[in-house]
Amino acid sequence: MxxxxxxxxxxxxxxxxxxxxxxxxxxxxxxxxxxxxxxxxxxxxxxxxxxxxxxxxxxxxxxxxxxxxxxxxxxxxxxxxxxxxxxxxxxxxxxxxxxxxxxxxxxxxxxxxxxxxxxxxxxxxxxxxxxxxxxxxxxxxxxxxxxxxxxxxxxxxxxxxxELGEWDDYEWSWTGSLTRWALDNPDHPDAEAAIAAAREHRTGWLRGYRxxxxxxxxxxxxxxxx
Ligand SMILES: C[S@@+](CC[C@H](N)C(=O)[O-])C[C@H]1O[C@@H](n2cnc3c(N)ncnc32)[C@H](O)[C@@H]1O
CATH class of the missing domain: 3.40.50.150 (Vaccinia Virus protein VP39)
Known part of the structure; x- marks a missing residue:
């Protein structure tokens, strides 16, 4: 940059x-x-x-x-x-x-x-x-x-x-932050949806366009x- x-x-x-x-x-x-x-x-x-x-x-x-x-x-x-x-x-x-x-x-x-x-x-x-x-x-x-x-x-x-590592860092950062927030706030009404959204995106990346x-x-x- x-x-x-x-x-x-x-x-x-x-x-x-x-x-x-x-x-x-x-x-x-x-x-x-x-x-x-x-x-x-x-x-x-x-x-x-x-x-x-x-x-x-x-x-x-x-x-x-x-x-x-x-x-x-x-x-x-x-x-x-x-x-x-x-x-x-x-x-x-x-x-x-x-x-x-x-x-x-x-x-x-x-x-x-x-x-x-x-x-x-x-x-x-x-x-x-x-x-x-x-x-x-x-x-x-x-x-x-x-x-x-x-x-x-x-x-x-x-x-x-x-580079691949830069992409990986970007993807892990945001899917990871979302997952961490949901796991740390299990009673929040959006927690389950957040985990599902992070998982769906991560799977599309790892099985798809990585x-x-x-x-x-x-x-x-x-x-x-x-
Ligand atoms: C992938 S992000 C890129 C952000 C930034 N340039 C970067 O590299 O980090 C795409 C951005 O385009 C914005 N966007 C989408 N449609 C737009 C529009 N018609 N006018 C202005 N911004 C728009 C989105 O809100 C989003 O912030």
């Missing part, structure tokens, strides 16, 4: 935009790496934004970021931004190519885009597709992913391909600078 953001090499007064920011990890990291940058971050989810605001306060970054609750497709920043991010949220724009095209107009001349997208590490199995609720055409292999970006007029200048779906985060630059 850090290396990708460092390589985005924003100017000191840079503006950063994060579309589908979730709990804000990417945008906050960008502000940490670029100590005078300011940011806008957009998400539909109130709980995710509350977490993001809490993290921003804890890291003393709250005065440099504006969190906006809304549809990332509709949102327009006050001016074009130097770094525009959309990590794990390309579905909002209808896919990877559509995301790159939609974000293009938000990126200032000389600016960069950071896009995170799933890809097939291996041809998807029926079990993987079922667990993800996906079709084979929803993702491409890694080379096809890069080609899609290039067709949209942008070139990868750096990338991080998530090692099949990969994740690439691409730092992009315009092929034809404005």
């Amino acid at each position: 850090g290396r990708l953001i460092q390589r985005a090499a924003c100017s000191p007064d840079a503006l950063v935009l994060d579309l589908g920011c979730g709990a804000g990890e990417w945008v906050l990291r960008a502000l940490q790496e670029h100590p005078t940058a300011r940011a806008f971050a957009v998400d539909m989810s109130e709980p995710a934004l509350r977490r993001a605001e809490g993290s921003a306060r804890e890291r003393r970054l709250g005065d440099r970021v504006t969190f906006v609750r809304g549809d990332a497709q509709e949102y327009r920043p006050p001016q074009a931004c130097d770094l525009v991010m959309c990590v794990g949220s390309t579905h909002v724009f209808g896919g990877l190519g559509e995301t790159v095209q939609a974000l293009d107009e938000q990126v200032a001349p000389g600016g960069a885009m950071l896009v995170g997208e799933g890809f097939w590490e291996r041809p998807p199995t029926a079990e993987a597709l079922e667990a993800l609720g996906a079709e084979p055409a929803d993702f491409q292999d890694l080379a096809g992913t890069v080609e899609t970006v290039e067709r949209a007029g942008w070139a990868p200048v750096y990338a991080h391909i998530s 090692g099949v779906l990969g994740f690439a985060t691409l730092l992009l630059q315009r092929q034809n600078p404005r």
Whole structure:
């Protein structure tokens, strides 16, 4: 994460935009790496934004970021931004190519885009597709992913391909937290449902898409600078 953001090499007064920011990890990291940058971050989810605001306060970054609750497709920043991010949220724009095209107009001349997208590490199995609720055409292999970006007029200048251990950590963390909470609160009316939800997701991952779906985060630059 850090290396990708460092390589985005924003100017000191840079503006950063994060579309589908979730709990804000990417945008906050960008502000940490670029100590005078300011940011806008957009998400539909109130709980995710509350977490993001809490993290921003804890890291003393709250005065440099504006969190906006809304549809990332509709949102327009006050001016074009130097770094525009959309990590794990390309579905909002209808896919990877559509995301790159939609974000293009938000990126200032000389600016960069950071896009995170799933890809097939291996041809998807029926079990993987079922667990993800996906079709084979929803993702491409890694080379096809890069080609899609290039067709949209942008070139990868750096990338991080998530390792299996990083995926595992992500999956164990959230299914594990949910399971632990339910086991520690057996009398809570939601405890049983929480255990079942964690189990269902974990099984879909372990029997389905583990090692099949990969994740690439691409730092992009315009092929034809404005
Ligand atoms: C997989 S999360 C990625 C979050 C974050 N970018 C990250 O990498 O941690 C996808 C996010 O997209 C948000 N989202 C879904 N539809 C959206 C929309 N139309 N506008 C804004 N955010 C949306 C969800 O609330 C969720 O936080």
